[in-house]
Amino acid sequence: MRLTIEPLDLQRDLDLLHGWVTHPRSVFWMMQGASLADVRKEYGDILANPHHDAFLGRADGRPAFLVETYDPAHSVLAGRPELAAGDLGMHVLVAPPDGAPVAGFTPQVFAAVMEHCFADPSVRRVVVEPDAGNAAIRRKNVDAGFVELLEVPLPGKTAMLSACTREAYEAAAGLGAVAHLTPALMERAHRHLVAKAIAEYSHERLLAPVADPERPGWWTVTAGPSSYSFSARRHALEHWVVDPASIAPMPDAQVFVAELAPVLGIPDSLLPVYLEEIASTLAAAAWKLRHRRVPVTDLVDASYQEIEAAMTEGHPAFVANNGRIGFGLDDYTAFAPEAGATVRLHWVGARRDLSRLTLGEGLTEQSLYAGELAPLTRDRFAGRLRALGLDPADYLYLPVHPWQWTNKLAITFAPDVARRDLVHLGEGDDEHQAQQSIRTFFNRSRPERHYVKTALAIQNMGFLRGLSPAYMAATPAINDWVAATVEADAELRSCGFSVLRELAAIGYTGDAFHRTAGPSAHRKMIAALWRESPVPQLAEGERPMTMAALLHRDADGDALVTALIKESSLDADAWVRSYLRAYLRPLVHCLYAYDLAFMPHGENLVLVMADHAPVRAFMKDIGEEVAVMGELPLPAEVERIRGTFPEDVMALAIHTDVFDGVLRFVAAILDEDGVLPEEEFWALVRATIEEHAADHPELAAAAARYDLLRPDFLHSCLNRLQLRNTLQMVDITDQAQSLMFAGTLRNPAARQETR
Structure with missing residues (x-):
């Protein structure tokens, strides 16, 4: 009934x-x-x-x-x-x-x-x-x-x-552990996700909503045999803000996607995988509605990790963004970032001659382990090896995700464990907290210690979240070069821009999968890296905050960025100027001066806040997501990051990754909340780029070549990538060749004479 x-x-x-x-x-x-x-x-x-x-x-x-x-x-x-x-x-x-x-x-x-x-x-x-x-x-x-x-x-x-x-x-x-799986909460989750699907699929021109001639602000989309009406507002960059409560009839996100599958271009063989990711995203949304109701007023002065756990949306553009296929319900509550639980990483001894540890400048194996593991912990690990008749000198210490040990290493790599090529050493002593990127951990016990990024063989948002030992071997060298380049640049220093280096990478390659002919996900199961923490680099009165927080709305619809602006001593115009100087200007400079592009989305950038306003930024996740797109001389071990791209694609390092990937969301939030009209926001973006050009006439040729203020730019689409291949949406070794386009977008920051 x-x-x-x-x-x-x-x-x-x-x-x-x-x-x-x-x-x-x-x-x-x-x-x-x-x-x-x-x-x-x-x-x-x-x-x-x-x-x-x-x-x-x-x-x-x-x-x-x-x-x-x-x-x-x-x-x-x-x-x-x-x-x-x-x-x-x-x-x-x-x-x-x-x-x-x-x-x-x-x-x-x-x-x-x-x-x-x-x-x-x-x-x-x-x-x-x-x-x-x-x-x-x-x-x-x-x-x-x-x-x-x-x-x-x-x-x-x-x-x-x-x-x-x-x-x-x-x-x-x-109800117990499934107290969040109620009709009322699931209805809210369906409405929210379908509203996001309509907005992002329309943004990528997969859908074309039809305006209702009798009701201004109302639209209709057709999905197979069904038709949905809704109210929405459109902003710059074809950004849609859909009212979830207005969608009629009551939507079911899986039905909506299944009906649209032919239009979305999802291969029949992969549709079930995408629907499973949709279901998991719904389950996570319901859990967050039930357990993670944190008003933004409580986040304005919250700590770094309190904010990290309070984020509820995940990636702002991807519709199926909380897939996490492989996690059970107990895994979700133990390891999902929004659960905010503390975790003790497991450690294994990996036989030295079957593993590779690469270290950044100024770091040795001894100093790495001394900085990350207490002496008693190292003694305990060595004692465990000796108890098995093994010499600790023959092993490297490798951190692994608890889920990875239980579900992969102890099963899929059972022969390696039996041979003592891998030895389980037990839990570490430090409490860690999962970050929004899910496989990266912040040290709660000792915040000055490094982040730890681990392999995690779950399917999430178009990828199996493994780490390749071979690919990561160059990571410390790449980070050293990027950090040295940034630190030597006077403009970047004046903006306070710096990088959190990935200082060390380790991977085990002694398994049977590394002896097969072709590459496979199984080669990415046992690896980790260490990244600098921002905490030791903060001055008094500063606090770190993930940039993803600027896109966050709480369960009542209140935006954190709006609350931060109201709490600061700056007006909205000055606050946004400070933010753009900390975020946009350094990225533009790196592009002009070095043809150097980052992947600067919300979770890859840590803002440093003072008086509730961003004053500088740390860039992270350098090894996998940085590219040099020109002829700049590079050390041989860093050459991997060089790529050759058409000039209009090169400009997407700002147009897509910054304008479309981050700023369109911030601009719409501020406009919707009546804080700053979007025309004024984009005028500030334009002014930031023009001010940089005026300060650096020596880079005029590069500025003209990239032409960031052109009237329009290529419309590169993210969901199209995931919809085309839900298992591996891009080849990480050649990401540019995987891009999918949907015409061009009008540039809201374009020069006034070209608008």
């Missing part, structure tokens, strides 16, 4: 309501002799009261029950010491049966009503005050998890004040 709850329509439902509340079975409702006018006034007053609501419940579409919710602090219970913040009052009336009673119907209704109440994550307890003489309803309350507190005198009755916490309800309902 399908139970639904909708707002009461007094004009439509009055006769029905009158019959219910005056029925002899409803004696405890205290309206036995009420006239139609009495009922109209009573419920008219309720609907007009901002602290009281009334709802009609249906069973398979048939009116079947009445629900009232109210704020106890604005009721006859006001002032009682038993009340607490997060309380929601509730009344429920099951309609008299019009035929034979349905066994178990009332408990089903009660469960649906409790779910409705707890669908709002801000609700911590449901409060009821039934007549103390109503033994039947009191038993049902207790069965549902209510605790009877005390009898209280109320107008017309002596009530048994009772309360049910969220945890007690979930325990009584047997």
Whole structure:
């Protein structure tokens, strides 16, 4: 039986309501002799009261029950010491049966009503005050998890004040670990994801919404046999902001994608994989709605890792962005970034002659391990090897993700463990926290210690998240060269721009998979790298924050970037100028001066905040996501990062990765929130680029060649890549050749004379 709850329509439902509340079975409702006018006034007053609501419940579409919710602090219970913040009052009336009673119907209704109440994550307890003489309803309350507190005198009755916490309800309902998988939360997840799908697929011109001629701001899209209407606003760069609540009919994200599969170009053989990633993204969204409701006001002064765990959207452009295929529910709560749990990494001894450790400048094997592992920990690892009759000098220490050890190394690499080519040394002593990039960990016990990036063989957002020992061997040398180039540049120093170096990389290659003819994902299962932490490089009064946070809206729709601007001493114009100087100007300079391009999306950049405004930035994830696109001389071990590209593609290092990948979202948020009109935002972007050009006439030829202020630029699309191949959307060794385009986009930062 399908139970639904909708707002009461007094004009439509009055006769029905009158019959219910005056029925002899409803004696405890205290309206036995009420006239139609009495009922109209009573419920008219309720609907007009901002602290009281009334709802009609249906069973398979048939009116079947009445629900009232109210704020106890604005009721006859006001002032009682038993009340607490997060309380929601509730009344429920099951309609008299019009035929034979349905066994178990009332408990089903009660469960649906409790779910409705707890669908709002801000609700911590449901409060009821039934007549103390109503033994039947009191038993049902207790069965549902209510605790009877005390009898209280109320107008017309002596009530048994009772309360049910969220945890007690979930325990009584047997929900446990799947408490987030409720119809109400899943509906919000579906609506949010379909709104994002419409927005991003339309942005990439996979969909073409049709304007409703009779309703300005309303649009329609057709998906196979279905048609969906919605309200939306369009911003620069064909950026859509779709209202999730407006989408009709009620959408199902998997059905929506399946209906669109021919249009989206998803191969039939890969559609199930994409649908699985959609399902996982929905599950994660519901979990975050249930467990991760952090208002942006609490994040304005939050710590680096509190903000990292509070991010709820994932990648802003990819629709299926929380796939994580391979994680079970227990893995999700243990290892997902939004869970915010601390993790102890596992360590293995990898036989030295079957492994490779490469180190950055100024680092030795001894200094690396001394900085990352306490002496007692190193002694414990060495003791474990000696207990097995092994010489510790024959082994390197390699950190692994706990999931990777349990699900891959101990199974897929069982022969290597049995040969003692890999030896499990146990957990490390430090507590780590997963970052938004999921396989990278921040050291919570010792924040000054390095990040650790581990191989993780789950399928997520178009890739199996492994690490290649062969590919990473050059990572420290690449990082050394990039860091030296950045540190030697006066312009970059003046902007405070620097990189977090990946100082060391380690990988094991003694397995059978490295003896096969062709490359495979199995060669990327046992590897790790260490990256500098930003914490030791901060001055007093500075704090780090992932740039992804600037795109974050909380469960109530409030934006963190808006809250930061309001909290700072700067006006919106000055705040954005400071941000663009910290972020955009250094990237433009690297491109002009060195043909050097980064992958500067939100999670790859750490902003340094002072007085709630960005003042400088750290670039990270250098080894895999940096390119030199010109003839700049490079050391032989760094030559891998050189690429040859058409000039219009070279400019996409700013046009796609910065303008379209980050700034279109920030600009739209500020415009939507009434903080800064998007025309003014993009004028500041243009001014930042023009000011750099004026300060560096020696780079005029490069500025003309890249022409970042041209009228339009190639429209490079991300979802198209994932839709084409959900298992490996690009070849990481030749990413430019994998790009997919959808015409051009009008450049909102273009010179005024070309606009």
